[in-house]
Amino acid sequence: MLRIGLTGGIGAGKSTVAKRLAELGAVIVDADRLAREVVAPGTDGLAEIVTAFGDRMLTAEGTLDRPAMGELVFADAAARARLNEIVHPRVAARTAELLAQAAPDAIVVHDVPLLVENGLAAGYHLVVVVHADEAVRVQRLRRDRAMTEEAVRARIASQATEAARRAAADVWLDNDGSTSQTRAAVDLLWTSRIEPFAHNLRTNTPAMTARSAATGFDPNRAVRAGRLIARLRSELGGYDEQIVAIEHVGATSVPGVAAPDVLELMLTVVSAEAAENLTAPLSSAGFPPVTREPDTAEPSESEVSGARLHRSADPGAPADLYVVVAGSAGS
Missing domain, CATH: 3.30.460.10 (Beta Polymerase, domain 2)
Structure with missing residues (x-):
């Protein structure tokens, strides 16, 4: 089973890449979706959040008030750590359940927004980082989520730096262009690297790459x-x-x-x-x-x-x- 970690900063276009990978046959494990599942009404995850932070984290309908929770943990590192202690183990357990249900030869893409921030890169065979320039991300989020420019830039600043993401990336996908360009880049990645890698892993076969001549030093x-x-x-x-x-x-x-x-x-x-x-x-x-x-x-x-x-x-x-x-x- 080939395990791919997919990540990228807010507004980079990671969802577009995940959607195309799913169309090509990958099994998508969406960390954000699982994080919502494990704190849905009636779960012990939501009950523990209420115990830790109080009823103020609930909406009138009894669901998690995500804006209120987000505002709290964005400004309070201790609260963020406590929330992670509640959510992360449950997400990990649910992920294990999904992996157990997947075929042994599946290509599994873990869509993890905070993969770099949480130091998770080593757990995957391949890490794909989706990137877009900050100006492009600001424009997208103001248009698609009605966020203010100040709010977008604050969110970007709170996430991993471009340098940290580059250090973690086996594959760097620039997503400044059109959706069709991004989909074409994903298709090329799938046929030239992901499918052959999955085949080699499944058949226990080394990649037989031609030996190149010596090239200049590459740091x-x-x-x-x-x-x-x-x-x-x-x-x-x-x-x-x-x-x-x-x-x-x-x-x-x-x-x-x-x-x-x-x-x-x-x-x-x-x-x-x-x-x-x-x-x-x-x-x-x-x-x-x-x-x-x-x-x-x-x-x-x-x-x-x-x-x-x-x-x-x-x-x-x-x-x-x-x-x-x-x-x-x-x-």
Whole structure:
């Protein structure tokens, strides 16, 4: 099951992207919709909100007064944290239920507005960020939601910065143009990356990307490597005792050095048995093992002696992962 995190700032046009992904066949898990469900009238979530904040958070009809709640938590960090304590675990539980109902080979898109703000990027195989210039977002929200310019800019300022979103993004979708342009960009992403990634994940197949010639130093490689390492750590969380380190290695890790645009990572484990134990979870994380036949081997640019080689299943992010035993020649 390919898990995609979809996010973007208010007014960026994330809903347009989510709608098109659903039309293409993705299963959409909408965090905002789930957050409304878990505090609907009659739920224990709404009852806990009333206990925490009082009846003033209810409308005359007994539903959650969202404007009042929003005004409170926007200005009060402690209140916002308390609300999150009530809502987030319930949303997580409901999400787990939906994932259990989805087909094993489904492409699941988690529509999460505060994905970056809440540090959730490592939990997905791919993070797609929808972006639009601030002026465009202000115009959209004034037109579509009748918000004042001051209110829109305050909301934008309270959310993650563009730099933080870029650091989390595997895919950056600019949405300053027309709806048809955005839909075309989503279609291209689906056919060129998402569908092949899902296929590779389902069939336990590494993405067979051609080795490129060395290119100039790219400082973004360290950011990309950091995202992959965080993703691996998230997926391997139950195997901490078997892991010594996960590192960015090879030429792409050296500042100022030209290198082929294939990231190299090294996972050091405590034993050969641990390396074997991690084969399945590494595949689930998007790094299936590379099996080579004599005379058809495709060696890495910098082969690590004695290592088990895993390779990214994502055709849009070439990366090799060497699994080595601590104390061995390759570690």
